[in-house]
Amino acid sequence: MSLSAQWSGPLSGLKSYLLQKGWKDSAAGKTPLYDMRGLNYLGPVYRNVLNFQPGKKNALVNYQVPANEFCLAGDHKTAIQLASDYYDSLPVPAYKEVDRFVDTLKAVTLHSAKDVITERTKHERMVMLNASPAYSQQRAFIYSLLDDLYNQGFRYLALEWLNSRKNRNVTSVDMFNGYFAAEPVAGEIMRKALQLGFRIVAYEDSLSERQDGSGRDAMQAATLANLYKHDSAAKCILIAGGGHISEKKIGNSYTPMAVFFKRFSGIDPLTIDLTEVCEGSAFEYGRYFFTVWSKKNSISQPSIAFRDKAPYSLLENDQYDLQVILPPTVWSHRRPSWLDLNGKRKSVSVRPTEKTLFLVQAYYNNETIQKPLPILIPADQTYVTDEDGYYWLYLLPGKYRLIFRDMDYVVIAEKELDVAG
Secondary structure, eight states: OOTOOOOHHHHHHHHHHHHHOOOOTTTTTSSSSSSSSOOOOTTTHHHHHHHHTOOOOOOOOOOOHHHHHHHHHHHHHHHHHHHHSSSSOOOOOHHHHHHHHHHHTTTTTEEEEEEHHHHHGGOOEEEEEOOOOOOOOHHHHHHHHHHHHHHHTTOOEEETTTTTHHHHHHHHOOOGGSSSSGGGHHHHHHHHHHHHTEEEEOOGGGGGGGGGGGHHHHHHHHHHHHHHOOOOOOOOEEEEGGGGOOOOOOOTTOOOOHHHHHHHHHHOEEEEEEESSSSOSSSSHHHHHHHHHHHOOOSSSOOEEEEEEEEEEETTTTTSSEEEEOOOOOOEETEGGGGTTTTEEEEEEEOOOOOTTTTEEEHHHHHHSOOOOOOOOOSOOOSOOOTTTTTTEEOOOOEEEEOOOOOOOEEEEEEEEEEEE
8 A cells, every 4th residue: 555545445445334324333442352242353454444544654653553453354454555655755765775685695595494493492482472463474483483393392382462361272273262362374374383292371361461671571581481490301482573682672671582581581582573674564664664675675585684695684684593584475465475374375256145244254163163253263354355256265274164244244144064184
């Protein structure tokens, strides 16, 4: 979504419908993802299409929040574009410096990120990876590592996205996992981990919500270090946000969780950044660098750069041990092909049989038998259609309950679906 862009076709139609209806925000001051029954994935979308104008910067608006919310609803193109289009611009000389710097990287070679990481993790006890809420591609890559790391003896999966309240759920997948866990790829990570035999660890303490910056990170690190006191042979994978896994202080006042963890536990974590060298990046310099670099370098799989036979950060960032380069998104039927989770899921077409159909969701059939539908996390969902009007979902082999919803999030039809292996 460039700064002159408008909402996509589905979102423009939704906005027109809401204006005609005279929709009022009944969740004002609250998190619109939740209503009286459970999850409402269109709740945040309603608020954004009415209260936010694409293509106009506003210093008072945190555009990362709407980007996260579109990602929750399965609209990855809008999420990716919103998250990066509103970074503060760099001075003109800085863009020219990026152009010159990219030309100095010709001696760099690329290696499979999965192969490099799984070779390094054989003798590690703590592996920390970061992921941004609005970028499901980063979580899709993490999903691809779970089998190999479990086979290497890792048995704990620590997740920052789990809620800090007493009612949090760490033994199955539903709305009680936490706000960011409601994103479908995050749900797939949890399902996969539980099926393999991982123990899910929530390390965000309820008291940490009252802490800012380093205080919160210190409390997180203390909880994680305590895990190793109780299990001296523990091997843990951790997924956190952004700079929490940096192994160096950021600025003059912020000490990240990884620094505290090493201090408290005596264990040097393997830290892996997924957020900077990718589509959109995490800041304007990284976004522009990746745009320029990826036009001059062909990359089709998550990779790690090497220079002089050693891992090398293309952004020369020494805060992490490894920095993964994620390839530009390849779109298929207007959906990102990385949703296939490294070939584990199949793309499935869904014919639009209902006149007022807007959103299609696929839930695991066994989960719908065990729990009420409104509290469940779908395997995949989208309101984005292909040119012929068909919806496309990415699903693992298995039995599903397809839910068809209109623009009011009302269920207008259901269908059973069996995805062959």
